[in-house]
Structure formats: C-alpha cells, structure tokens
Amino acid sequence: MMDSLTEAVLAGAPAEVLEREQVPEQYTAAHLRAEDVGMFNDGGDKDVRRSIRVGNVPMPELAPDEVLVAVMASAINYNTVWSATFEPVPTFGFLKRFGRLGGLAARHDLPHHVIGSDGAGVVVRAGSxxxxxxxxxxxxxxxxxxxDQEPATHADAMLGAGQRIWGYETNFGGLAHYSVVKASQLLPKPAHLTWEEAASVLLTAATSYRMLISDKGARIKLGDVVLIWGATGGLGAFAVQLVKAAGGIPVGVVSSESKAKVLRALGCDVIINRAETGLGRADTPEETIEQGKRLGRIIRQEVGEDPHVAFDYIGRATFGVSTFVVRRGGTVVTCGSSTGYQHTYDNRYLWMNSKRIIGSHAANLQEQAELNRLVAQGKISPVLSTVYPLDEVGEAARLVQNNEHIGKVGVLCLAPREGLGVTDPALRERIGAAALNPVRSI
Known part of the structure; x- marks a missing residue:
C-alpha cells in the first residue's frame, strides 16, 4: 500500500501539503547485504542480479544540512557494478570507516547498503x-x-579527504524511492527533461566536463583533436558532445557498427571501429607500440595530425596506447579503469615528448553546475538508451556489467512511467526528439 507522502508527491502536491504528510518509516530501495559479501568467492560468474536486492529498508534520520528527496528516477553507473560484485573492495568497509566519525555519520554503518549515484526527484524535507x-x-x-568544514574543500571539493561518492562510499543512494543527500549535492532539474532523462546525466556528464573543459582537466580549446575511447558509453557519449560544443574534433573509438551509428547521431567527426581496423587489446610493450602506431596512422589519415588529448577511462587495455599516440606536449586524462587498474606504458614516450597524465575524479559542485547549465540550455543532450523499473534494477546493472549497453541505462523509481516531469514543454519541442536524446532515437 502506498504511503500518503508518496501519493502526494505523485499527485504533484504543493509544498505545504508535502510538509504536512508524514515521512514513512520504511521505503523501497535497491540494496546490498553485508552477509552476502563472500557470495562470489567460488570463482564463478559474479552476476550482480544475485547480490542486488530490492525491498524495504528503514528511513534514516535527517541531519540539519541534509534534504530528503523523493527519487523519481535514477541510473546505473559502473560503481553500481563494483558495489554489487564487492570489488575491488566491499563497500561495507567504506560505510564502517564513515560511521567511525561518530554523530550522524554513524547512520551509514548498516548491514545493508542502499546503492546508486544518480538521481532526479522532488524535495520533500529540508533540514534546519x-x-x-x-x-x-x-x-x-x-x-x-x-x-564543507575541511579547508581543502574550499580550494577544490575533489581534493578534500572527506569527499565521498554518494551511494558508493555513503549509504542512502539513489536507486530507491527516497534518498538522504546533503543540500550541497542538489542542482535544479533541467525543466525540459523527463525524470529518467534528467537522472541519467549528472554523474557521467560532469565527470567528462571536468576531464575535458575544466581547468582541473585537459582544458581543451577550439580545434583540439580529442581521442575518445569507449565513445558510446556514458562518459564517452558526453565527451563527444562536449568536444563538439567546445569547437574540438572528437575521434571516437567503438567496437561495432551499431555503436558507430550512435556516434554518427552524436555528430562525431571521426569514427574508428576497432572490429574493422584490427585494433585490439595491447597486453605487451610490443603490442602497445604496434597498436599505437596503427591508431596514429588512422587518425592522421582522417584529420592530418596526432591528437592533443586522449580521454581514457578504459584503463589497462588502452592506457599504454593513449600515452603513445597523443602528440608532443599532449595530454592523457583518465577517470577510471574498467579493464583493470594496473597500467603499463613506455615512459620514454611520455618524458621525451613532454606529455602529461592527469587524474580526474567526478566533479566539484561548480563544475557540475556549469554542466547542468549547458543541459538546461539544450546544448548537451541525455544519452539514455533504455529504462528499467526499480524492481528490475538487477537486470539493468547486469547490462552494464556485460558492457551490452550504449550510453546510460535509466531506472524508474517513484515515477510510474516514462515521459513525466517535463515543466518546459516549449523548450523540449524546440530542441526536438531526435536532438534531445540522439542515442535513444537510434
């Protein structure tokens, strides 16, 4: 039976009604259980559908600087897969360390972990x-x-030791009907987007923004050639759009013709299909150099020069090639390692050619606000490809685990169906369906 607060949210009730309705004692959430941490020790398939549970969990207390959000939609990120496979470490260790800080931080140290690091929804309570x-x-x-009481946070939030990723290093994540978040995590929802579209943008798009546009990242400029690995993934598809918007030349690498079609819809200038060009995984120094030379020839044939920047979140399978292929003085910017964390590369090509490697993690609130502004103006579009209901979140995460997805995979939480949440239909109509969500139109 639906509680009265949820009914009021779905009815679009005004603030005074939402504030009057009682917060439920429990809510439905996708969560992991501490007792399941060793379930994949048999060495078999680490199928996330086995570890992700959907059911009721207790509603946490709200801290003075926090907000309770009724989550209309969320999305799958790769950290959902890491969480659900308990790799590289079980997330319950994060929650335990957080809980040791005491006070309201102790709420996070629970035998269950509500996961999910994206969300769009309605504020229903605000702390004092x-x-x-x-x-x-x-x-x-x-x-x-x-x-916000740590000095480093005020230089760059991503440098603070107290910085944590919500729903991964904290509890009460976004793959749920409700979520507890800090007020400093919130930005206005772009009014022309549906709940599921809006929920699929911020984590990956803002990460790509910091990597490419921010002065903390590669800081690309007009005319820069940017090599983008995994160009139809959540990060890569936003990277293509950002490079185009900045006046650069995106060179997208994909693994199939179907993904190449998506890149064409995104307006990618140069598309390299690994299946057609003989590019593969480089496991030895010799293979890395051979693959780098082959890729370099392809790029020079297409654009006449080597890339200024390599956008790399693939990791072990590509990192050595990235450091080889960027031009003298070029930059490799990395935010992850989906194929493995231990990278090898030939350091001669780095130091002798004055190249740079930049590590980048998520984005600070100002960078996220700048990205959200571009989305609200219709200059950056969602890359949502498919949407699942919350009770099928395991299937959604499995799709990402097996790299069978394109763009972002959305999850409906409280929203009863797709297409809801638009409050600026005129802007939506001006942008048009195909431009608004080019990945899904394919």
Missing amino acids: AVRSWRAGDHVVVSCVQVD
Whole structure:
C-alpha cells in the first residue's frame, strides 16, 4: 500500500501539503547485504542480479544540512557494478570507516547498503540548516558529498579527504524511492527533461566536463583533436558532445557498427571501429607500440595530425596506447579503469615528448553546475538508451556489467512511467526528439 507522502508527491502536491504528510518509516530501495559479501568467492560468474536486492529498508534520520528527496528516477553507473560484485573492495568497509566519525555519520554503518549515484526527484524535507531548497523543488543530485568544514574543500571539493561518492562510499543512494543527500549535492532539474532523462546525466556528464573543459582537466580549446575511447558509453557519449560544443574534433573509438551509428547521431567527426581496423587489446610493450602506431596512422589519415588529448577511462587495455599516440606536449586524462587498474606504458614516450597524465575524479559542485547549465540550455543532450523499473534494477546493472549497453541505462523509481516531469514543454519541442536524446532515437 502506498504511503500518503508518496501519493502526494505523485499527485504533484504543493509544498505545504508535502510538509504536512508524514515521512514513512520504511521505503523501497535497491540494496546490498553485508552477509552476502563472500557470495562470489567460488570463482564463478559474479552476476550482480544475485547480490542486488530490492525491498524495504528503514528511513534514516535527517541531519540539519541534509534534504530528503523523493527519487523519481535514477541510473546505473559502473560503481553500481563494483558495489554489487564487492570489488575491488566491499563497500561495507567504506560505510564502517564513515560511521567511525561518530554523530550522524554513524547512520551509514548498516548491514545493508542502499546503492546508486544518480538521481532526479522532488524535495520533500529540508533540514534546519538548509536555506536554498524547500519541499516541492525539482532537483538533480550530484554524486559528490563533501565536508564543507575541511579547508581543502574550499580550494577544490575533489581534493578534500572527506569527499565521498554518494551511494558508493555513503549509504542512502539513489536507486530507491527516497534518498538522504546533503543540500550541497542538489542542482535544479533541467525543466525540459523527463525524470529518467534528467537522472541519467549528472554523474557521467560532469565527470567528462571536468576531464575535458575544466581547468582541473585537459582544458581543451577550439580545434583540439580529442581521442575518445569507449565513445558510446556514458562518459564517452558526453565527451563527444562536449568536444563538439567546445569547437574540438572528437575521434571516437567503438567496437561495432551499431555503436558507430550512435556516434554518427552524436555528430562525431571521426569514427574508428576497432572490429574493422584490427585494433585490439595491447597486453605487451610490443603490442602497445604496434597498436599505437596503427591508431596514429588512422587518425592522421582522417584529420592530418596526432591528437592533443586522449580521454581514457578504459584503463589497462588502452592506457599504454593513449600515452603513445597523443602528440608532443599532449595530454592523457583518465577517470577510471574498467579493464583493470594496473597500467603499463613506455615512459620514454611520455618524458621525451613532454606529455602529461592527469587524474580526474567526478566533479566539484561548480563544475557540475556549469554542466547542468549547458543541459538546461539544450546544448548537451541525455544519452539514455533504455529504462528499467526499480524492481528490475538487477537486470539493468547486469547490462552494464556485460558492457551490452550504449550510453546510460535509466531506472524508474517513484515515477510510474516514462515521459513525466517535463515543466518546459516549449523548450523540449524546440530542441526536438531526435536532438534531445540522439542515442535513444537510434
């Protein structure tokens, strides 16, 4: 039976009604159980459908600087897969360390972990110290929680030791009917997007923004040639759009013709299909150099020069090639390693050619706000490919685990169906369906 607060949210009730309705004692959430941590020790398939549970969990207490959000939709990120496979480490260790800080941080150390690091929804409660948000506000949620009393946070939130990724290093994540977040995680929901579209953008798009556009990343400029590995993944598809918007030349690498079609829809200038060009995994120094030379020839044939920047979140399978193929003075920017964390590369090509490697993680709130502004203006589009209901979240995560997805995989939480949440239909109509979500139109 649906509780009265949820009924009010779905009815679009005004602030005074939402504030009057009682917060439920339990809510439905996708979560992991501490007792399942060793379930994959048999060495078999680490199928995330076995470890992700959907059911009721207790509603946590709200801290003064926090907001309770009724989550209309969320999305799958690769950290959902890491969480559900308990690799590289079980996330319950993160929750235990967080809980040791004491006070309200102790709430996070529970035998269950509500996962998910994306979300769009409606504010239903605001803590006593919250000034900028009130019940009824439509919001998107940043994945980054910070300690605003830590000095480093005020230089760059991503440098603070107290920075944590919500729903991965904290509890009460976004793959749920409700979520507890800090007020400093919230941004206005782009009014022309549906709940599921809005929920699929912020984590990956803002990560790509910091990597490419921010002064903390590669800081690309007009005319830069940018090599983008995995160009139809969540990160890569936003990277293509950002490079185009910045006046650069995206060179997208994909593994199939179907993914190449998606890149064409995104307007990618140069498309390299690994299956057609003989590019494969480089496991030895010799293979790395051979693959780098082959890729370099292809890029020079297409654009006449070597790339200024390599956008790499693939990791072990590509990193050595990235450091080889960028031009003298070029940059490799990395935010992850989906094929393995231990990278090898020939350092001669780095130091002798004055290249740079930049590590980049998520994005600070200002960078996320700048990205969200571009989305709200219709200059950056969602890359949503498919949507699952919350009770099938295991299937959604499995799709990402097996790399069978394109763009982002959305999850409906409280939203009863797709297509809801648009409050600026005129802008949506001006942009048009194909341009609004080019990946799904394919």
